[in-house]
Amino acid sequence: MKSGFVSIFGKPNAGKSTLLNALMREKLAIVSPKVQTTRHRIKGILTEKDYQIIISDTPGIIEPRYKLHEKMMQAVRSSLEDADLALLLVDIRDNWEENDTLFTTLKLKAPSLVILNKTDDVTKEKLAEAKEYFSNKPYCKGIIAISALKKTNLDELLKAILERLPEGQPFFEGDDLTDLPTKFFVGELIREKIFGLYGDEIPYQTTVLVQEFSEKSTLTKIRADIIVQRESQKGIILGEGGKSIRQLGSEARKDIEAFIDRKVFLELFVKVRPKWRDTENFLKEYGYNG
Ligand code: GDP
Numbered sequence: 281m282k283s284g285f286v287s288i289f290g291k292p293n294a295g296k297s298t299l300l301n302a303l304m305r306e307k308l309a310i311v312s313p314k315v316q317t318t319r320h321r322i323k324g325i326l327t328e329k330d331y332q333i334i335i336s337d338t339p340g341i342i343e344p345r346y347k348l349h350e351k352m353m354q355a356v357r358s359s360l361e362d363a364d365l366a367l368l369l370v371d372i373r374d375n376w377e378e379n380d381t382l383f384t385t386l387k388l389k390a391p392s393l394v395i396l397n398k399t400d401d402v403t404k405e406k407l408a409e410a411k412e413y414f415s416n417k418p419y420c421k422g423i424i425a426i427s428a429l430k431k432t433n434l435d436e437l438l439k440a441i442l443e444r445l446p447e448g449q450p451f452f453e454g455d456d457l458t459d460l461p462t463k464f465f466v467g468e469l470i471r472e473k474i475f476g477l478y479g480d481e482i483p484y485q486t487t488v489l490v491q492e493f494s495e496k497s498t499l500t501k502i503r504a505d506i507i508v509q510r511e512s513q514k515g516i517i518l519g520e521g522g523k524s525i526r527q528l529g530s531e532a533r534k535d536i537e538a539f540i541d542r543k544v545f546l547e548l549f550v551k552v553r554p555k556w557r558d559t560e561n562f563l564k565e566y567g568y569n570g
């Protein structure tokens with residue numbers, strides 16, 4: 281039996297969350313074309329007869345500007361500490377040197393594989409060049425080209441992971457796909473819709489707190505607060521005559537219903553909490569423990 285922790289690291293937007301979902305064959309982590317969508321360490325537990333891989337998605341690595349960012353980077357550090365293997369994910373179309381600098385500053389203790397992502401979008405020549413560039417780096421114990429979006433070459437990646445996974449008993453019993461409660465994923469699905477529906481700074485100034493999650497006989501009743509920093513942002517979330525929040529509610533409800541496989545009654549409220557991103561107590565209340 282093999283069993284161990286594998287953590288995905290990389291710059292914002294490299295495709296870390298897409299990769300976790302592809303490996304898990306289930307949408308656990310929310311995805312968006314915008315940077316800094318992921319704020320937590322999200323563990324996917326992949327259990328088979330002869331192995332258990334605990335795969336951690338992490339926030340993209342950034343220079344912290346708010347306490348919220350510091351919590352996000354704590355989530356990265358905790359994944360660094362217990363990793364048996366690191367997957368260093370590169371958007372192949374991105375600047376390679378910047379990625380190299382980042383991977384070097386991580387000071388990894390665990391062995392790491394460089395994973396070239398988004399190869400669905402590049403020429404063979406560019407791919408060969410990237411392989412050449414990263415294969416000479418000291419942190420690179422192997423290099424694999426994939427497309428997380430198109431799910432190409434994931435079998436090879438899985439094989440490479442298993443080759444390097446320690447022998448041991450499973451860390452988690454049963455067939456749970458994650459260690460986080462359903463409530464957490466409900467909040468994330470609402471947050472994903474906010475990233476999709478609202479522009480500019482709104483998604484970054486917003487978080488979601490699920491206040492009620494109760495299973496009734498025919499449906500699940502969910503009540504969630506959408507937290508913003510300013511009164512003006514509340515107006516934007518609501519939209520004219522509540523039009524925007526109704527759309528948000530209806531899109532989020534559909535995804536939540538698909539996720540929990542049950543009919544959902546979803547109630548959303550908007551609350552203004554000035555400077556929540558920089559306030560320890562709010563961050564704690566909203567589940568950002570790093
Ligand atoms: P993260 O910030 O590293 O978690 O990145 P996400 O998983 O949220 O993905 C960021 C964006 O890149 C999304 O729009 C994804 O659809 C896109 N993306 C992820 N993987 C691939 C890939 O293999 N090919 C292409 N073309 N796009 C991808």
Ligand code: MG
Nearest residue numbers: 296297317318
């Ligand atoms: Mg992400």
